[in-house]
Structures are given as structure tokens and as C-alpha cells.
Amino acid sequence: MPTAPADDFADPRKLVRAYLARLERDGFYVTVSSDMNAWVSMMEAAPAIRVVNPTFDPAHSQLDASNSFWVRVTDMADNPVACIANRLFDTDDYLGLIRNWRLWYDRGLKEVRPLNIVLPDTVPFVAGRIGHHGGLWVHPGHRKRGLSFVLPRLTRALSLANFRPDWHCGMVFGDLGDSGLPKWGYGYTNMELCIDGYFPVTGRDERVYMTYISRADMLDQTRGDLDLLELHPDQQLVDVVAVAGQRQDQPRVATG
Numbered sequence: 001m002p003t004a005p006a007d008d009f010a011d012p013r014k015l016v017r018a019y020l021a022r023l024e025r026d027g028f029y030v031t032v033s034s035d036m037n038a039w040v041s042m043m044e045a046a047p048a049i050r051v052v053n054p055t056f057d058p059a060h061s062q063l064d065a066s067n068s069f070w071v072r073v074t075d076m077a078d079n080p081v082a083c084i085a086n087r088l089f090d091t092d093d094y095l096g097l098i099r100n101w102r103l104w105y106d107r108g109l110k111e112v113r114p115l116n117i118v119l120p121d122t123v124p125f126v127a128g129r130i131g132h133h134g135g136l137w138v139h140p141g142h143r144k145r146g147l148s149f150v151l152p153r154l155t156r157a158l159s160l161a162n163f164r165p166d167w168h169c170g171m172v173f174g175d176l177g178d179s180g181l182p183k184w185g186y187g188y189t190n191m192e193l194c195i196d197g198y199f200p201v202t203g204r205d206e207r208v209y210m211t212y213i214s215r216a217d218m219l220d221q222t223r224g225d226l227d228l229l230e231l232h233p234d235q236q237l238v239d240v241v242a243v244a245g246q247r248q249d250q251p252r253v254a255t256g
Contacts, residue, residue, distance in 0.1 A: 011222045012160035018229050019154045023073070026145070026237050028081060031072045032158065034065035039085050039135060042072065046080070046137050050173070051202055053134045054104045056085035061106050063087070069162075070135065071155060073147065081142045084151045085135035088163045094126040095119070098210075101200050103132070103171075116197035119210065123192055126212060128166035131159040136186075146237035149244070152186040153225060156218055166215050174207030182211045184245065187221055189213045 023030055033039075036058050043052045054060035056068065067089075073082040089097060097103040101112050133155050138147045156168050171194065172182050182188050194210035213221070232240050 009161050009164065011219065011226060012157040015157040015222050015226050015229075016154065016161060018226060019150055019157070022229060022237055022240075023150065027076060028147075029074050029076060029078070031074075032069055033072065034063075034069050036063045036068055036070060036085070038072075039070040039083060042080060042083055043135060043137060046083075047140065049137060053085070054201060055087055055132065056135050058107075060104065060108065061087070067163075069158065071151060071158070073151070080139060082138040082147045082151060083135065084133060084137075084155050086155050086159050087132045087134075088159070088165065089130040089132060090128070091130060092127050094130050094167070094169060098194065104201055113198060113200070115195055115200075117194060118196045119192055119194050123190075123210075123212075126167050126169065129164060131156065131163060131165035131168040133159075133168065133170050144238065146241040148181070149185050149187075149241045150237055152188075153221070156187070156213075157222060160215075160218060160222070165218075168213050168218060170211040172209050172211065174209065177207070177209030182209065186211065187213070189217045189221075 020030055036056055040052060040057050040059075043049055056063070056070065068085070068087045070083060070085040072080070075081055089103075091097055095117070099115060099117065101109060133152055136148065136151060138151075152170075159165055159168060168188075170182065170186070170188065172191075174193075176182065177191060177193070182191050188211035190213065191209050191211045193207060195206065195208040197205050199206035199208055228240060228244055232243060235243075
């Protein structure tokens with residue numbers, strides 16, 4: 001798929017500025033960095049982390065400023081509040097990266113076991129420039145303040161502005177997928193059970209969902225988020241999230 005003209009990405013840049021301003025007004029300080037070792041250190045020190053995702057760990061994946069970044073959120077005293085990571089894959093088959101484990105390990109991979117992929121035939125063929133987010137963590141003391149809504153959307157806007165992805169995807173464990181949060185919270189338009197069985201990241205059987213959203217839907221969502229913020233300029237993020245929940249669109253079919 002050809003890269004869209006730069007003008008098509010003006011709205012994502014505008015949304016990044018709008019979200020950063022609203023986060024700062026709510027008492028949060030945001031930094032964006034390509035030092036993925038620093039993300040690993042933050043995740044290793046964070047409470048209640050199930051696993052440090054190797055997709056964003058330089059010990060397992062080939063990462064640099066051309067294909068990865070992470071977002072760090074602190075309070076004004078520099079205490080860690082939240083984080084999220086992002087990766088760009090340039091591939092002719094995103095599902096192939098899952099089958100050969102390269103989604104998680106493209107450095108020092110020694111063993112590949114077949115995975116039980118259960119995606120339905122209705123899932124579109126995902127290829128090209130693929131944004132992939134993960135490593136989302138919010139401090140227990142700051143949950144229910146809108147951060148898990150804002151950070152995936154902020155990350156996709158940054159990814160659109162800097163990497164020009166054709167699709168954006170993610171992987172979530174079964175309990176999180178079952179809750180529906182990746183769709184009504186993170187903003188992915190589509191989610192399907194992907195792996196039901198052995199999962200290499202944890203080394204045991206898991207149910208893992210794949211989330212995905214096309215570029216067209218990302219840009220449409222970006223405009224909707226901008227409208228929402230502009231219509232409610234004085235509300236805190238948690239209140240904006242509540243309004244977004246009330247006007248939640250019906251599920252849509254992904255477009256290429």
C-alpha cells in the first residue's frame with residue numbers, strides 16, 4: 001500500500017499535541033524516548049507485571065529510533081505513573097511474524113514450536129508497515145483516570161505521525177480480551193482470538209487475542225478524538241473518557 005501524502009497526517013500530530021496538553025493539565029508529565037532499555041527497566045520495577053514483552057526488549061529484538069519508541073508518564077515529582085511501547089514492522093505477512101515468533105524474537109531465536117493459530121477466515125490479510133503496541137502499564141494508584149484510554153490512542157497518533165503505518169496491531173491475554181477493554185478502551189476496531197495453546201512469551205498455554213485497526217480507521221478515530229477534546233475543553237481526561245463511552249460507535253469492519 002503506498003504511503004499517504006504528508007498532509008494526511010496533520011491530524012495525528014494535532015492530536016498528539018492535544019493529548020499532551022490535556023495530560024499535563026491533569027498533573028502528568030510525558031516523555032517519548034527510543035531508549036528501549038529504559039522501558040525494560042521501568043517494566044521490571046513496576047508492580048504486578050505478568051511478563052516483560054520481548055517485542056520491545058533490545059535483548060530479544062532489533063530496536064532503534066527508526067522502528068521503536070516508548071511513552072513514559074510521571075507525576076510532577078517524577079514518580080512513575082504509566083508507560084506504553086510501540087514497534088514498527090515492515091512485512092509482507094504480519095501473521096507470518098506470529099507463526100515464526102519474529103513478532104517477539106528477532107534476535108537470538110533458537111527454537112520455534114508450531115503455534116495453534118485460531119484466527120477466523122474473516123480477518124483481513126495484514127501486511128505492509130505495521131505498528132504494534134504493547135507494554136502498557138498504569139500504576140495501581142492512578143488507574144481509572146483515563147490513562148489506559150489515552151495512551152494507546154496517543155501512541156497510535158505518534159506512530160501515524162512518525163512511521164506512517166498501514167495497520168496497527170496488538171496482542172492481549174485472554175482475560176483482558178474477554179473484558180472488551182482493547183476495543184472500548186484502547187480503541188481498536190477489531191479483536192479476534194489468535195492463539196489458543198502454547199505461547200512462547202510465557203512458555204505455557206494461553207489464550208491470546210490479536211487486535212487490529214486499519215490506517216483509514218485510525219485517521220477517522222483521530223478526527224473523532226480531536227472533536228471530543230475540542231467539545232469538552234475544560235473536562236479532565238476521566239470525564240472525557242466517560243463521554244467517549246456514551247458515544248461509542250458500533251463495531252465496524254476493518255478496511256484496508
